[in-house]
Amino acid sequence: xxxxxxxxxxxxxxxxxxxxxxxxxxxxxxxxxxxxxxxxxxxxxxxxxxxxxxxxxxxxxxxxxxxxxxxxxxxxxxxxxxxxxxxxxxxxxxxxxxxxxxxxxxxxx
Amino acid sequence: xxxxxxxxxxxxxxxxxxxxxxxxxxxxxxxxxxxxxxxxxxxxxxxxxxxxxxxxxxxxxxxxxxxxxxxxxxxxxxxxxxxxxxxxxxxxxxxxxxxxxxxxxxxxxxxxx
Numbered sequence: 301x302x303x304x305x306x307x308x309x310x311x312x313x314x315x316x317x318x319x320x321x322x323x324x325x326x327x328x329x330x331x332x333x334x335x336x337x338x339x340x341x342x343x344x345x346x347x348x349x350x351x352x353x354x355x356x357x358x359x360x361x362x363x364x365x366x367x368x369x370x371x372x373x374x375x376x377x378x379x380x381x382x383x384x385x386x387x388x389x390x391x392x393x394x395x396x397x398x399x400x401x402x403x404x405x406x407x408x409x
Numbered sequence: 410x411x412x413x414x415x416x417x418x419x420x421x422x423x424x425x426x427x428x429x430x431x432x433x434x435x436x437x438x439x440x441x442x443x444x445x446x447x448x449x450x451x452x453x454x455x456x457x458x459x460x461x462x463x464x465x466x467x468x469x470x471x472x473x474x475x476x477x478x479x480x481x482x483x484x485x486x487x488x489x490x491x492x493x494x495x496x497x498x499x500x501x502x503x504x505x506x507x508x509x510x511x512x513x514x515x516x517x518x519x520x521x522x
Contacts, residue, residue: 342515343499399451
């Protein structure tokens, strides 16, 4: 079992829709969870993090965490073509972040 | 804003050459990291450093070494480059613990022929 599982996609949504990106992780000791966005040919950029169970909202982005189910998700409301990118989930491990391979999101106009 | 810079965006080297990749951060971060990113394999940690002259192996340290002589600079060294080290190399830094949020440089696309 991989430490971090993400559907590679692509996840295709129309402009204005809600995009839902999911991530499961195996380390029950993970305390913090980070979401990075990576445009093609660019480096990852941090867009959100969450520490506590429940929801955390930041603009059009909502991160959801359920530690009992070892599940974290990222919702993007009112998706825009500029949101088209690969989204990486990264729970904390011992002394490091553990990155998933990412979900590719395509938002069509 | 955190700024992490890497010495080259693109690099082409021959098999057997010694290769140096440089990374500099300007935010006085304690921790610095080197990753490689390959299609289908995601980001894999090569080495990290939590202080000057300190280093820790990551998940794939074989064939690599690192140097951190100054807090702001972290170098990745390929002692004898091989074709399977062709990859995108990403440097990152974080303020405190290694598990804190990390900020990435623009990456170096290394091709070994």
